Amino acid sequence: MEKKYVVGVDLGGTKIYTALVDLEGNVKNEIVIKTEADQGEVAVLNKILNTIDTVLNNVDINEVAAIGIGSPGPLDVENGLIVYTPNLPFKNFNIVKPIKEKYNVPTYLDNDANVATLGEFMFGAGKGTENMVFVTASTGIGGGAIINGKLFRGSTGNALEIGHMTVMKGGPRCGCGNDGCGESLGSGTAIMRRANEAVNSNAVTSLKDYSEVTAKEVFAEAEKGDRVANEILTNALSYLGITVANIANTFDPDMIVIGGGVVNGGDIVLETIKQEVENRCLRSISSHCRIEKAMLDGKAGMLGAAALAILETK
Amino acid sequence: MEKKYVVGVDLGGTKIYTALVDLEGNVKNEIVIKTEADQGEVAVLNKILNTIDTVLNNVDINEVAAIGIGSPGPLDVENGLIVYTPNLPFKNFNIVKPIKEKYNVPTYLDNDANVATLGEFMFGAGKGTENMVFVTASTGIGGGAIINGKLFRGSTGNALEIGHMTVMKGGPRCGCGNDGCGESLGSGTAIMRRANEAVNSNAVTSLKDYSEVTAKEVFAEAEKGDRVANEILTNALSYLGITVANIANTFDPDMIVIGGGVVNGGDIVLETIKQEVENRCLRSISSHCRIEKAMLDGKAGMLGAAALAILETK
Structure with a gap:
């Protein structure tokens, strides 16, 4: 099936922005929820998975080329780990693996500054x-x-x-x-x-x-x-x-x-x-x-995470 | 015939260093002469050609992969031009063309800082x-x-x-x-x-x-x-x-x-x-x-020009 979309997740200390985006950067579905970081890593991971489910709502997963995640750092990008970040509960936590396994779609992680850079470069x-x-x-x-x-x-x-x-x-x-x-x-x-x-x-x-x-x-x-x-x-x-x-x-x-x-x-x-x-x-x-x-303002994170997903699968 | 060598030319306001270098950066033949910039562009060009003839002395030109030239700038690298430089007679002068035509070998130009960078990277x-x-x-x-x-x-x-x-x-x-x-x-x-x-x-x-x-x-x-x-x-x-x-x-x-x-x-x-x-x-x-x-000191220019020749023909 033709790959028409990617998912971008902007993981922040306060909010999680997630969007289904086509390959030209047009947002098809989007959702923003509170992170509530104090609920711990499993709760926040489940919130992320829920936002992805939501934006995938009316789309066949086989049409999704990849998922991109932007997170504050420091990260171990190669291994998909959030090493540590002051405003999130994750510590040496593999954020890529559970997402990749649930959707069976290539999943990529990068830090918020890189992801915003990619967003402005591709869509801004x-x-x-x-x-x-x-x-x-x-x-x-x-x-x-x-x-x-x-x-x-x-x-x-x-x-x-x-x-x-x-x-x-x-x-x-x-x-x-x-x-x-x-x-x-x-x-x-x-x-x-x-x-x-x-x-x-x-x-x-x-x-x-x-x-x-x-x-x-x-x-x-x-x-x-x-x-x-x-x-x-x-x-x-x-x-x-x-x-x-x-x-x-x-x-x-x-x-x-x-x-x-x-x-x-x-x-x-x-x-x-x-x-x-x-x-x-x-x-x-x-x-x-x-x-x-x-140009992307508040959407830089999720569009940038989408850009990461597109560029990494190219 | 197997390409075993490149020629590196370090064109400076005071001296011209030219070397025949193998693909591992070993200098086979080398020569240094005074630029005597006041003699004008044709004279300096002929001096460069003479140094190349000298280092090619005992080598078949078909064994030479390329010629690299390092020069002070500003240059128009794409078109092979020395736009202007305070200590050389060249002004909007195509330095690449006459060399390329004489030896029928790909010839590349870059500024002295870039060439020295390439030299330290490949051989230093x-x-x-x-x-x-x-x-x-x-x-x-x-x-x-x-x-x-x-x-x-x-x-x-x-x-x-x-x-x-x-x-x-x-x-x-x-x-x-x-x-x-x-x-x-x-x-x-x-x-x-x-x-x-x-x-x-x-x-x-x-x-x-x-x-x-x-x-x-x-x-x-x-x-x-x-x-x-x-x-x-x-x-x-x-x-x-x-x-x-x-x-x-x-x-x-x-x-x-x-x-x-x-x-x-x-x-x-x-x-x-x-x-x-x-x-x-x-x-x-x-x-x-x-x-x-x-590491390359005085040889950075000519080895760097040789590195340019090697990298550009790769």
Whole structure:
């Protein structure tokens, strides 16, 4: 029977998104449920199986080419294991085997950043490119790369740890132990940290009107003209832009796709990134490389997992 | 007739190195002559052809699989053109065509950084790796990357412009126009600039005993215990190390090979680089990635050009 579909599963600490997707990336059936990670690994595995049953509802399993799963890491992709992840109950848990055995369909696993990269490459902003880097900036800064049309994983599966490139020697300490990482200067967490420093200083800023300040409030107050919020934002985005410029000088790609929560902060985000790339990259690189906003948003995970399934069975 | 050999030509502003090399990288015949670039493009082209004739001396041309040429850039590799280069007379000059026509053998061109990368990968320190980055630090900082066993060129042929990654926002102005590039902080030129600043200040340093100070004198005086020279060196090497660490976090390679004049400055060079990688990379990356000194030295260009010839005809 002709293989017309794949299933994509986006396994997250809060929610599981599962979709039946055709080979062009059109979602036929989809479902989202709460993960309820505290119920343990068997319960969560059963939830995943239930979502797959649901989206397969009116389809013959013989029409399904493969199943793809995106999960936070670290993973042992080759053996189908979730090694460990802070917000899920799995520990050295083989997530691929029970799914593969139940449906008798090839099943593939990869981490959320790689899966989102594949999603944007096959069905999103990066469609049609050969070399593309996906940069996601939210709490942290991460990414993935497509090189000559294929996902680049690195030798130990840890390539594109781009949030931990040093962009300012001696800068603020990062969660990774290093100082001056792009993540410690240009992520949503960095914006929140600097905003709270401002709130606790004698600076005059409307950020003090909030009981709790996150990156979202900084974006809102900068938009309204608060000088302190604007300064914090411009500074952080310039470091995000430097990270992107470093990537451009290194990969010389057709496109860099920017995703994650920070990119929804308004035009200032892409404008600042583009300016840093313009200022900091070789002309032959910056004149070719397009900087685009991610297109798949909340669906990046499940469409990316579907893309993984399609590419791995090709 | 069995193809046993390739020819590698390393075209430089000062010298032309040409070698007949077997498929295992053993040099059978070699010659080095002065480029004398001021004699113009026809004269230099004839010199190249003469060196090829010389190394082919006792060999049937039918045993030669291909000819590879390494040249400073920018190049138009696809069309075999040297677009322009400061120290050679060629301008939009097709260097491949006359060679290919004279010997009736496939002839390939690539820039010196890529060719040196291929040389270290096939015949030098990087032998046996799958993912390898070559970093060369002398006047500037440049490099090349092998990804999944193949040279990675980027979308416009400008990948691995790693000397222009920003490692200190607001740092010294680089020749490229950007501020705080690794090249403006960690290259031989950066060492020389800071040494001359020290000579012209009221600092107490033995560097003042020289009529002219380059990176070489800084290495020598640091070795002898001069504090100012040592401080300049340690600082510059730490920025070179940061550049290497950023590459490691991005490519997650099996090995990073360090070449160029700076690496001959003694054990302190590799030690400092390794320390920065240790401090700044994710454990899973730094525990896998080896940092090695380049092995081919002055022969990197001609052996790399030979490697290009071998790989392109495979």
